[in-house]
Amino acid sequence: MLLVAMFKLYGYDFRNYAYASIRRRIWHRVHAERLTTITSLTDRVIHDRGCMERLLSDLTIHVTEMFRDPEVFKSFRKNVVPLLKTYPFIRIWHAGCSTGEEVYSMAILLHEEGLYDRTRIYATDMSSTVLDVARQGVFPIERMQQYTRNYQDGGGKESFSDYYTPKYESVIFQSFLKKNIVFAQHNLVTDGSFNEFHVILCRNVMIYFNKDLQNHVHGLLYDSLSMFGVLLLGTKESINFTRHADQFDELDLINRIYRKVK
Numbered sequence: 001m002l003l004v005a006m007f008k009l010y011g012y013d014f015r016n017y018a019y020a021s022i023r024r025r026i027w028h029r030v031h032a033e034r035l036t037t038i039t040s041l042t043d044r045v046i047h048d049r050g051c052m053e054r055l056l057s058d059l060t061i062h063v064t065e066m067f068r069d070p071e072v073f074k075s076f077r078k079n080v081v082p083l084l085k086t087y088p089f090i091r092i093w094h095a096g097c098s099t100g101e102e103v104y105s106m107a108i109l110l111h112e113e114g115l116y117d118r119t120r121i122y123a124t125d126m127s128s129t130v131l132d133v134a135r136q137g138v139f140p141i142e143r144m145q146q147y148t149r150n151y152q153d154g155g156g157k158e159s160f161s162d163y164y165t166p167k168y169e170s171v172i173f174q175s176f177l178k179k180n181i182v183f184a185q186h187n188l189v190t191d192g193s194f195n196e197f198h199v200i201l202c203r204n205v206m207i208y209f210n211k212d213l214q215n216h217v218h219g220l221l222y223d224s225l226s227m228f229g230v231l232l233l234g235t236k237e238s239i240n241f242t243r244h245a246d247q248f249d250e251l252d253l254i255n256r257i258y259r260k261v262k
Helices: 002-010 019-032 039-045 050-058 072-084 102-113 128-136 143-152 210-222
Strands: 090-095 119-125 139-140 162-169 171-174 181-185 198-204 225-231 248-252 257-260
Touching: 002 039, 002 050, 019 039, 019 050, 039 050, 072 143, 072 198, 072 225, 072 248, 072 257, 090 102, 102 119, 102 143, 119 128, 128 181, 139 143, 143 171, 162 210, 198 210, 210 225
Parallel strands: 090 119, 090 198, 119 181, 198 225
Antiparallel strands: 139 171, 162 171, 225 257, 248 257
């Protein structure tokens, strides 16, 4: 009843998320609200939007960092950038962008490869809260040491510190990195395709979905890719055993980079 209520009242559909994970997070919110049953949490969610927002934060997992999985970005430079250089204009969709670290990472990579000026990145997430963070481009300074290592391991060509300005306990990324990024709300579960893209990144999102929902989202991504477009999934995800498996070639199996060929 709780998940049905969230969908009918607020439009967030978690009914096909992996059961064990969703159940654990719901009980976490029950205890955090000092309640004893899921029924009582349902009642509070129905009558208190603030509670719904807190539950939504629990149910949406936001794990990200600059140049996350550096080998993916190194492989992107090697295997995808040469393809993109043949396009006069490039459209990229980063689905499930969270707080934006990987979006800015892609902007930096494309800048270094001379492609950013002819690229538009659409960075979407279902959560307006994390999108607000992403739009600001302000991140804790304590993370920069790790992010610098990721950048270097991912094939970075410049000094990573040139891309941000320290301010108190945070850093602000250079404004030119934002100029070709469009941040917008989009729900992979309930919303449809909104453009045709040359590259789609949907990394470490579908691991929280059950099989039916994974197939639904794979269909959405397939429909949103141009012919010979490139799909990047998380390192624990795959197109194997989906109905679109034979419609992609593997550019890099280890790093889950695929190219649409049918």
